[in-house]
Amino acid sequence: MADSPPPVLALREVSKSFGAVRALREVSLSLIAGEALALAGENGAGKSTLVKILSGVHRPDAGRLLLDGEPVEFHGPADAQAAGVAVIYQEPTLFPDLTVAENIFMGRQPRGRLGRIDRRAMRAQAAALFTRLGVPLDPEQPARGLSIADQQLVEIAKALSRDARVLIMDEPTAALSGNEVTRLFGVARSLREQGCAVLFISHRLDEIFDLCQRVTTLRDGGHVADDRIADIIPDDLVRRMVGRELGALFPKQDAVPGEVALQVRRLTREGVFTDVSFEVRRGEIVALAGLVGAGRSEVARAVFGVDRWDAGSVQVGGRALRPGSPAASMALGLALVPEDRRQQGLVMELSIERNIALAGLAEVRHGPLISRAAERVRAADWAQRLQLRHRSLADAVDVLSGGNQQKVVLAKWLARQPSVLIVDEPTRGIDVATKAEVHRLLSELAVGGIAVLMISSELPEVLGMADRVLVMREGRLVAEIPRGTATEETVMAAATGIGGGGA
Amino acid sequence: MTITAKRPGATLRDSGRGLVERVARVRELGIVVALAVLFGVTGAVNPEFLGLDSLRDILLNSAIIAMLAVGQTLVVITRNVDLSVSSVVGLSAFGGALVLADNPGLPIVVVIAGCVLLGAACGAINGLLVGAAKVPALVATLGTLYAFRGIDYAWAGGRQVNAADMPDSFLSLGSRPVLGVPLLALAAIAVLLAVGWMLRNLRSGRELYAIGSNPAAAVLAGIPVRKRVITAFVASGALAGLAGAMWAARFGTVDAAAATGKELDVIAAVVVGGVAIFGGSGTVYGAALGALLLTGISSALAVLRVDALAQTAINGALIIAAIVLDRLLALRVAAALRRRRYRDAR
């Protein structure tokens, strides 16, 4: 059509940097009324930054935002909302102290006389939204204590209540069950058919092909391709996202499993995970797979001692572990590279060398004092081994890119020469090249005799790296799949409980 | 206090709601029970404590602290704190008294309005420091606590305004009863009800809770965080200004040291009243009840002939007890919610 209307919302050559990190480079994208656009790209490709620009949280350094073809500037989320943009974020953003209904209508509560909030109307409208979504949530319930899935449903109801012209969904399905996803897609479709422009982000390619008409792919902050979904197959999309063939990404070397290094027996933490037993041998990489919220990270945290457990036992190298003490776990040779790098892995304001020394302060001492020389040697040694790209070891870690930050976390733990290394989402949010380096490193470590327990939400990573795959679902270990028979289908079946993954 | 909130029956989806509501009720009920015990025991020892005069006195004494507690609640709900209130009260009390003494002809309404404006201006300084310049509230208001008091002293220069210097019509405001209730207490109750209504029923009121509950989400929800925080501080300042005028009328003799140290009584009242120090929950009614309880205790101590010096220690113990209780309740609720969710999941 020659005279098609301009896109509802569009980005034109938008760039954005955070410190030294260039999150977006001259990215363009168009959201068209009545159409669902998928945004594809690996973690760290810049998707979330792009969402935050569309939602008014960040302002672009360069480039333009067009609303109905006219240049527009969002000075804050309120501006974006006024323009009809509704966002469902990856992480729910609720007010725990307020009721579900208030959460949905915050700032837009139905009002009666004197500006008084009409609670009855608010409750009724919220109830109507939940009926439309087909979920049995109580509008008067406080948001505190809702499960992640329920919180996500509240977010969806919030977006729905705005009668948005543009609906942005940033990985909304990560924590949802099959039923809930179907329901969500029903809502998204009906909104689209009513003329809403939809931007959809997901790691599950089948969902992209199911819901969307077009797809824009990002890689390392740059725009790679625009395709019509009808014109491509999933393999094409993966190739565009990754930039090369998948095989090259997982340089897994074969290692001969040695003695048992980590043994977990009937571990239970009430309300979080139940009766989890497994072992990891020296030289082995064992993956812990499952949906978000299945309890994988929680098991890792408990094993390492960050959280307590209620029943069961953990042995490292044959010695029983004292529960609830990271220091005790470390003394036995355990190391944990945590899920949330910025929050749990690093002290962002401290320098690279001090972060690397942090887990081994006893080892850089000279008498009662810290030896800065020893500290620097330790950091320089590992920075070189991991090919850390940095200017000075005295720089604060927050100037590094995500991948290099992850290397600092790895260096911090490897410098302790652990016998068991637990890595939780080791390549989340880092660029493709560094990703491959991390994979190679893990493989080398295993060959060198370290027992590696890897938690990952990326199936290709799980399938490419693991000697064995353990699958968790709803707090229980439901399957153990050897490398030979581990496929996308068998792992997903066990993780979702569809198609008989064991009970 | 035992909480019987763990029955795992009923409809699962509803139990969380009931639980949290019950806890909130328990919290304010707890103060009412404490008040009842206080009055019961003290009244049994000395029946005069329950006499009209005594009750009127208690009401009158708690009026000013309650007024300040209402303002403080507004600030604390947004996850901030206003330590400077006592200095604002002192400044406003002395300023108002001095102006009245120097210009006896001035209409009292004008003087009171002036006190409120002066307080609001002080509050605006706090609000700008916290909301616009992002100075942590604790530091900003600790600084202005000093600074406002310093201005007060500089202004007073050692002078003192005596009751005799002020017109009787003003002083009578401090003790005059209307329909048997002291005027000051009526003023405090009016402010309490008005602010309580606004916090519950206006969008802006709910937004204060949202800001304290999750500041990052408040920004994403498009709430004008800065404006709301500044407004909360201005309101707290204005109420402190009004309380200053009340202070001058009630005590008659005012110097630059008026109300020194009262900020801790106010914060004690707020905390004892169940307002979470990290924002997001609590009501002005709870805070006012907290003020009433603390004042009631100090009156009771006098009646019971306990050394008045013990009052400070009791206040401290009450604050600790209140936050420990809040914490234990919260842990209990969290555990119950976790169990409930787990059951739901299966």
Add this chain to the structure above:
Amino acid sequence: MPADRFSLLRRWEGLILILLVAVTTWASLGVDGFANSSNVSFLLLDVTEIALMALTMTLVIVAAEIDLSVASTLGLSCAVLGWLWNAGLPIEAIMPICLVAGALCGALNGFLVTRLGLPSLAVTIGTFALYRGLAYVILGDQAVADLPPAYTSLATATLGPIPVVTLLVAVLAVLFVVILHATALGRAIVALGSNEEAAYFAGIRVKRIRFWLFVASGAMAALASLVFTFRYASARADNGGGLELAVIAAVLLGGVSIFGGRGTLPGVLAAVLLLGVVRNALILADVANEVLNFVTGLLLVASVLAPNLGAVWRRRTSPPLEGSLEGKSAL
């Protein structure tokens, strides 16, 4: 920007130092009676308690906590001292008891904060009232003044212009500088104050360290109470009222972040001296004591405002929300 931040920090401490030198020079030249040796001793004596408590307060605040109860602990310790002295105990037995009492006060704070997970601000506002109240309960409003002259004169004795107790402060200051800036414990304190979770994940015993910091803070307050009592030769329950604000003001003015994780002891010590000099000079210049509060308050606000205004200025040209939302509470 972090490089910026560090240099700004250095600049800040440098600024305090320059300010200290400038004010001292101005006072020496312009204020009668400032630069003689008895006034110098008086000045140094006058900041003793604040300096002592600022040492531990710095560690507490760097660890992202706060202790508002220090001056009340000081008062309680004074009251215990007066009470036991009246009861006839020898002073050599009383002094360790006072230190233990102070440590216990700190331990209660630490227990409530680390074991029950309560915010230290709320806890120490409570114990601020509690400890002062207990001091009144123990000693009432009497003043115990018949203290042994050997100690009261030692507390005000000088070597040249330098008071003996200043040497105590100096020794402890060196010790604390070493602890914070050159030991594993100091590293751990900075790390946990900056990011408690990451520190915990790195095996640092976060709760234990915080607990003992509160204990140290209480014990230090008790030590300060001994100096205070002997210096004024008077043990009263209301000794040191309001000193907590002076201590916190000095620590923040010295460049320690109220959010924890940042700050240096040399900066704090410079700030303690700066406040002391300003106070002393203004008193000599006949400015009313209470007006000094104004200066203290202004300096306190300025110390946080100045770096922040720079940040606000930068924000104007870059993203609107970056960094405007501190993860921690604004308290």
